Amino acid sequence: xxxxxxxxxxxxxxxxxxxxxxxxxxxxxxxxxxxxxxxxxxxxxxxxxxxxxxxxxxxxxxxxxxxxxxxxxxxxxxxxxxxxxxxxxxxxxxxxxxxxxxxxxxxxxxxxxxxxxxxxxxxxxxxxxxxxxxxx
Numbered sequence: 371x372x373x374x375x376x377x378x379x380x381x382x383x384x385x386x387x388x389x390x391x392x393x394x395x396x397x398x399x400x401x402x403x404x405x406x407x408x409x410x411x412x413x414x415x416x417x418x419x420x421x422x423x424x425x426x427x428x429x430x431x432x433x434x435x436x437x438x439x440x441x442x443x444x445x446x447x448x449x450x451x452x453x454x455x456x457x458x459x460x461x462x463x464x465x466x467x468x469x470x471x472x473x474x475x476x477x478x479x480x481x482x483x484x485x486x487x488x489x490x491x492x493x494x495x496x497x498x499x500x501x502x503x504x505x506x
Contacts (some may be wrong), residue, residue, distance in 0.1 A: 400450065408453050410481070411446070418442045421492075434495045441488040448484040452477035 404411040425438035455477040459470045 404450055404453060408449070411449050411453065414445055414449055418446060428496065428499055430495055430499060437491055438495060441484075441491045445481070445484045445488050448480050452481050 405415070421442055422439055425435055425442075428435075428438075430438070455473055459473050463470070
């Protein structure tokens, strides 16, 4: 395919530091909007904050600590993507449609899987600590 036929959005930003600063601003705006308008994001964040503190207090090796925190961030990332999917579907139409339902259900399933991964990771890492058997 010839590059001359590529269409680039006029809204696509330019290169350099200005682009990075704008992208950071958009990211902060997205987090603020998620906090204000997404109940599930607020709930998950209220679990992630104390869980991160616990992850830094529990006596586990550094890589396990990183895994504990990483899966929590993964939950938030997937929730934000799910919220973006829901926003786009609602922007297109509020009319009920099987494809719209599928898109929203797929996003919800992704969040469920991320939460399940987080729970399994925390369980595997903390189970030996709780038993007092770090050699398990």
